[in-house]
Amino acid sequence: MRHGPGRGGNKVRSNRGELIHKIFNRLLDEFGPQGWWPAETPFEVIVGAILTQNTAWKNVKQCIKTLREGGYLTVEAMRQLPVSDLAVLVRPSGYYNQKARKLRVFCDHVETEWQGDLEGFLSQEMEPLRRELLTIHGIGPETADSIVLYAAEKPSFVVDTYTYRIFSRHNWVMEGSSYNELREYFMDVLEPDVGFFKELHGLLVRTGHLYCRRKPLCESCPLQGWAGDD
DNA sequence: CACCAGGCAAGTA
C-alpha cells in the first residue's frame, strides 16, 4: 500500500486546520461572502458544473440563461432535446459537442438508474454518491465534488486549479500533488462543514482570479508572506 | 497575434 507523499500525521491536523481557517478568515475579510454556487436549483448546479469544465464562467452564464429561457433546466426536458440541438444551445461554453453529450449522459443516468428522481439520487450518503458520479462519463473528480457539495450539500472538499496554485505556491502542499492527495489533505485536516467548504472554495477561486492568473500579482495577494511559506 | 479559462477521456509507452 502506498502512502501519499507529504501527508502529515495526526499532529499536523490541528495546525494545518488552523492555518486554513486563518486563510479563510483573511479572504472573507478581504472579499466578503462569495455566495457560491451561483444557481437556483440543484440541477442548475450540475449543468453549470459540466459546462464550466476548463471554461470561463462568464461563457457558461449565457448558456444557462438560454437553457432556462427554453425551459430545459430539468432532467426530463433536457432529455427530450436531441443532442445536436442541445449542442447549439451550449455552444458559447466551448467543447459544445462533448458537453452536450455529457449533459445527456447524466440525464439518461438519472432516468435509467433512478427513474428520473434527481432528488433521490442526490440524497444518498456522500461516499456512495461521489463514487456513482465518478462512474458517469464526463464527470471527473472536480465536477463530482462540486455536485456533491453544492447540489447535494454534503461536505466534500472541491479542489480546483486555483486551490492547487495557491497552496503549492505558498508551499502549504507538495508540488505535483494529485487531485486525490490534495482532497484528502483538506478532508483530513478540516472538520466536515458544508457551509465552510462552500464558501472557502468560492473565496479561493476569487483569489485565484485576481492574483493567480497569467499576470500573477503575487505581491499584492492578501496571503503574501504568510506562515509556513518555508 | 498568442494564450488562457472554476476538466475530462482516450490513447500511448
Added chain:
DNA sequence: TACTTGCATGGT
C-alpha cells in the same frame, strides 16, 4: 502509472 492530445468558444 505517467505523460500527451483533442475538445472549442470567447476574452485579454
